[in-house]
Amino acid sequence: MGNGNNWDDLRYLLAVARHGSLSAAARVLGVNHSTVLRRVTALEQAMGARLFDKLPGGYVLTAAGDEMHRVAQKMEEDLAAANRLLSGRDTRIGGSLRVTTVDILTLYILPRHIAAFRRLHPELRVDLVAAEASLSLTRREADVAIRATSRPPENLVGRAVSGLAFAVYGASSYLERAGDAGDLDRHPWVGLDESFEHTSLAQWMKRTVPAASIGYRVNSVAGAVEAVRAGIGLGLLPCGVVDRDPAFRRIGDPVLEADTKLWLLTHQDLRHMGRVRAFLDFMADALTRDRDLLEGRHA
Template sequence: MSASWDDFRFVKAVADGHGLTGAAEALGIDHSTAFRRLGAVEKAIGARLFERGRSGYAPTATGRAMIEAASRIEADVAGFSRAVAGGSEEVAGELRVTAPVGLAGPVFMPILADFSHRYPAVRLDLIVAEETLNLSRRDADVALRASQGPDETLVGRRLTGLSWAIYGLASRDYGDLADERWIGLGEGVAGGMLSRFIKARVPPERIVIRLNAVTTLRDAIASGIGIGLLPCFEGDADPALARLKEPEPELRADLWILTHQDLRRAARVRAFMDHVAAAMMPQRPAFEGTNVSL
């Protein structure tokens, strides 16, 4: 057998991507290159690593052993990287931060701008993503995350509550909300929480459009398509919209700033988390929906 770490990493990428297409996208190569690469690795090892079927690439016993080894190596490398980064006492270097799309713009950018001016030696790398990035693998160093409670491997602080309410046009009077035209959301948005809320209260025929992201919700409501759910900090800030009910208790979540426990003592991580927490404090009423009463 003759296989390098790159071969192990490639095989894991095939497994993670459920085939060559996903692996090629993750590694930045084309499909034909990925196909040749898998053939070369299997030839070098002298064993088949995946069974090809309609549902994708299923790893063989040898493939699973190689993927498990790659996962252990990846975890060890990430742990070493976190240990080195966590020992830094200088507020300098690269800091990878992830935030949800809905928070990254009007809320987070002024905070990042102020931090950047205060700590010019820190190079910020902002990753805007709806999916939850893995802080253990150092996909990011710090995460701004809406959650009912952080993973046990992460440490941080609760910044504020996040409240959602039903909004419509401020220029209109509304009757029974279940009879109004509604803007729905796909099951993949916010873990399906918002979709389930609407389905339990609104007849299917009253949902006139369904969106696959919360980033277009405000525009859809403001355009007059129908009424819908919005986070209070966004809906209350738009004079064209009006809150039609008090915030919905079952949709409430918390906004956390989190890092991996190995990074909690790194000076740039501590400085950033303290800065964000202080900047968010005066904004709590807007996020919790207590700045407006019906």
């Protein structure tokens, strides 16, 4: 292990340990199966110990492999930290910026703001990743997160720029046909599936809407918006997305128990990076100007 390829060999160990097979590790690393086997074997020979047991379920670390794995993880974390610190000193407003957010913001709120941002910074490419689950900013899967949450992750820095209100809506065409919007129990509903169980939206639905009334469930708020638009039933939807759309009619005031916050977040090592700072400052201004809409005061 005294040569200059130490970290490169350990990358192969980490990939096999994470993914459980040579072929899965090869796909992630962008090499072929035999390369992974060769590098792992070379590492075992250099260490004088077997690092993996090949079991029917895949490759499993031995006791020696487990010790080596801990060393490799620490090296990976140190390299990622160094990379973040070096990136944080980069003041160029160019290159690319990876942003993760949820589907409703990707589809309905952010595009016009990103268009305006890119008019100011045409050299900067924005890569937007719509994901309900947060990508890791620590491992540099993204540079910036725009999240709808009441409790942002403690390892990130940022600020809440607006509330995000939800209210009950039906499609205007559906309500004209079905009538009596005031009696919510007699309507079918669009709900969210188990992946939203932890959210205030799902908890309000559980308390308020009989399970038998939910005729359609979806694992995305944008999917719920489009289902209500299609006339499947009533739904608890974000005011900032549908209040200005004549295809929807709001029933009552925003539901306070479902209210959440819109956060702009980054990793503390990246907060001074030129492109991160420019994007965060621009979006903070843009989304603060949208507050009346996002907080349900537009209807």
